[in-house]
Amino acid sequence: MHELSVCTGLVELLEEQAEVQGFNRVKALWVEIGQLSCIEPEALCFSFESAARDSVAEGAALNIEQAPGQAECLECRASFEALERYAQCPECGSFRLNILGGEELRIKELEVI
C-alpha cells in the first residue's frame, strides 16, 4: 500500500503549491498515472481521501487519467501498446523492449480557490 505514502507526498506538494501560487484550497486536481507505473488508480483514490484530510486538498476531486504503456521492440523496432512490463513484441515475439510511455506519475492541473 505505497499509494498512501504517495498520496501523503502528493498532499505535501499541494501544500507547497498553495504557498507558491497563493491559493487557499484545491477543489479538484488532474493527475496522469501510467499503466506501467507502480500505482493502482483505485488504491490512489482511496488513499487520497484520508491523506488530504485537514489539508488544502481536503475534499478535492481527484481525477485520474491513465496513460497507456508504449513500447518499442529492441530487436525489430516495432512500436506497440504494452499492457505489462513483460509484454511480447507482436511482430517478432521478442521480450526485449524499450518502454517509451506509461510510467508517468504526474500532476497536470489544479482547480483552486
Add this chain to the structure above:
Amino acid sequence: MCTYCGCGQPDAHLHHHSHDHEHGADEGSRHIKIEMDILSRNNAFARANRDYFAQQGIFALNLVSSPGSGKTTLLVRTIETLRLSAAVIEGDQQTSLDAERIRQTGVPVQQINTGKGCHLDAHMVGHAVEALAPAAPGVLFIENVGNLVCPAAFDLGEAHKVVILSVTEGEDKPLKYADMFHAADLMIINKIDLLPHVDFNVGRCIEYARRINPDIEVLQLSATTGDGIEAWMEWIRTRAAAFVETAQKAAG
C-alpha cells in the same frame, strides 16, 4: 471506490488519456496547469542523498527482496568477507532484531522502523545517514523492508538497487513483481545450496528477469555456505572503487 470524481460519469475517475471535455471552472476558482512528478518530494531528498554520497565517496546499495530471502544473513556474510569500510541502515516495520545481528559484526548500524510503512523513503534515509555518519570512503548497505512491491518506487539516492531472490521462492517472481526487477541493476539468486531439494529452474528465472530488464546482472550464491560469495565481493569492490575514484576526481 473514489466518490469524488467531478466528471459525473460512472467510473469516470478512470477515464482515458485524451480529453474531449473541458474542465470548466466554477465562479471564484481558477485552473492552474502544472507538470510535476508526484514523487518529486521523495526524488528531491534522494538527489540530496546521492549528492552527499558522491561528495563523500560513499557507495550505497539498496538491498530489496521478499521477507525471508536471506538478506540479513547475506549482509552479515558480506560484511565479514568484504574487508572494506562498511556501514548499514536497517529498515524493518518493527523490532531491531536485524540491527542487532549486524551490530555483532562490529560495523556501525542504524535501525529505521517504518511502523505501518511498507518501504524506506529518501527522507528517512537522509536522517539515518546523519545519525550514522558512515565512514567515507566506504560502502553503505541499506537493507530495505522485506517487500517486492513498494520499495521499487522510492529512490533512496543509492548507486544500485540489488534484488535478492532465494531458490525457495518461485522462479516466476521477476514476472510477478516486474517493477522491482525492472528497477534493479543486479539480481542475486540466494540459497543455491538448497537447489537439489527444490523445484527451481535457475535458467528460467534468469530468462524471466531479462524479459523485464534486459541489462540486469545476475549472481548465484549461498550466504550460508559461502558458495559464490567471492563473485559478489568482486562486484562490490570493482564498482565501489570506480565510484570512489570518480568522487575523488570531482573533489579535485
